[in-house]
Amino acid sequence: MPIKLLRSMRAAAVTLGLVAVAGCSEPELQVPVYQVEPDTLVHKVHTEGELFAVNSVTISAPRNVQGPRFIASLAKEYSRVEPGDVVVTFDATQLERSQRKASSSLSSVQADEQQKLAEQQKEQKALGLDQTLIAQEFNFADRFSIDDVQIRSRLEILDSMQNKEYLGEKQEYLGWQEQSFAQRSSGELELLQLQRGQQQSLLQQAESGLAALEVKAPHAGILLFDTNWRGEKPEVGGMVFPGSKIGSIPDLSLQHLKLQVIEQEAIGLAAGQRVTFYLAAWPDQILNGSIVSVAAVAQSRERRDPRKYIEVIVAPEQQNPNFMPGIKVIATLWVTEKPEILKVPLQAIFSEQQQLYVYKRNGSGFVKQPISIGSKSLSHAQISTGLAAGDEIALINPES
Structure with a gap:
């Protein structure tokens, strides 16, 4: 093909491309809006935990002797014991x-x-x-x-x-x-x-x-053994030191929930708030309870987990035959429930010089509307002043 003809074809292709680009117009940006209407503000936190016995007797090696003790006999773990049953016997030779x-x-x-x-x-x-x-x-x-x-x-x-x-x-x-x-x-x-x-x-x-060679059960319950720093449980012939914990006998008549809530999600938790939960082994049975106490200090749960957790203790409304210490539970903590209030998503609230505002629709545009808020959930906030039912606000900053 001649060189002149090839150059002519290339020039024509470039011209057609410029024409096509000039014929296209940039689409108009659509701002998503939210219409403010009376609704129920619900602040709930989902978390997990386990059951534990409120009253539990610790089984320990006697403190009134010097030197280690040796276990001569042990009752079976997870066996049910009655008051007066011998659960641990120590060797008397030494x-x-x-x-x-x-x-x-x-x-x-x-x-x-x-x-x-x-x-x-x-x-x-x-x-x-x-x-x-x-x-x-x-x-x-x-x-x-x-x-x-x-x-x-x-x-x-x-x-x-x-x-x-x-x-x-x-x-x-x-x-x-x-x-x-x-x-x-x-x-x-x-x-x-x-x-x-x-x-x-x-x-x-x-x-x-x-x-004190024999340790007897003070009340009815389930015998549970503790593990040492190596993850080993007590066994016959094993050595224990004075005062060291061997196990426990929890009182099954009164059990509570021990929940771990991420520190950032624990805002607003207080005693008396409603809790719904279910046992991981029986997910179809929803149970009710209330918060008894909320820890004041957050603590790390695992060495490799940078997050800190707040410990929350929950008392069930009534004890259940399926309750057993250590069973995993999935719970929902109902922090706030306010019906018939105006609420907006948190993403629609902006701040400037310590003043909160939203972008309220005004005709075909948006204007800054100062507001004040009340209660908050993880996703929404209650509007105290500044908006009325039926107002539309932007979910993003229309000026950006």
């Missing part, structure tokens, strides 16, 4: 060994205490005899002391005076020795009494532990 050791040590300490008392009495008696003898010798030397040089020589008189002085010094020494002996004896006896008290305490702990 406690019996501790009892024998404490009893033997206590007997040894008591024997040492008696021996020390006998030795102290003997030594105190000997000191008393020495003091009596020295006192008699001192009185004799003082009574029959003659210092007349015509009767006795000077050497005899000096010897008598030295003997009398010696007896006086010895009498003071015996007094000091008696006082020192009393202090030493008191300290030794206090030490033995402290050792005796320690052994008595160990013996008492062992005896109280032997008396």
Whole structure:
């Protein structure tokens, strides 16, 4: 094909394209509107949770013993227990060994205490005899002391005076020795009494532990075991530490709902509000209840979930035979129900300099209309002032 002919065809194609574009006009933008009419404002929150027993007795290893305990027998988990039924039995071998050791040590300490008392009495008696003898010798030397040089020589008189002085010094020494002996004896006896008290305490702990080898159910319920940090449940032969939780026996006569509501959706929740729910295992049976309490602080539920949740406790209107702790429930919390009010979608409300307004239809255009709002739901808000029934507002900003 000749080059001139090819260029002519290309020029013609470009010209036709420009003509086609010039013939097309941009379509007019259609602004979606909402007509304000009296309606019911409903603010409800959907969430999930589980049942739990309000009254539950914790089964724990006894706290009045030292060292770990070993489980000798366990009742079957999820079995129904009656008041007085034995649910956990602990092994007594270690406690019996501790009892024998404490009893033997206590007997040894008591024997040492008696021996020390006998030795102290003997030594105190000997000191008393020495003091009596020295006192008699001192009185004799003082009574029959003659210092007349015509009767006795000077050497005899000096010897008598030295003997009398010696007896006086010895009498003071015996007094000091008696006082020192009393202090030493008191300290030794206090030490033995402290050792005796320690052994008595160990013996008492062992005896109280032997008396608490069995844990009995205080009321009727279902036996549930707890898992440890490794996800393991108690088993026969397993080791538990004093005070550690083994399980619980919930009272099935009174159960409530524990719901987790996302923090941003929990606005307006309060005690007394109506709740409808159903058990996940029985979705066709709708039950009613009311909020008992709303947690003041939001908490994280899972480490990898950045959201925080508010814990809401709900009391059912009546207990149901299908209620069981741990069963999953799906609930609806009715926060607000206001009939015959004017409401608009939240997306139609705009704000400028702390003033709320909507775009109200005025003929073929829209004008800014200041408004004030009352209650809100997750999607709508109550109009207190600024609009009337029949008004039409834009759902988007027509100026953008």
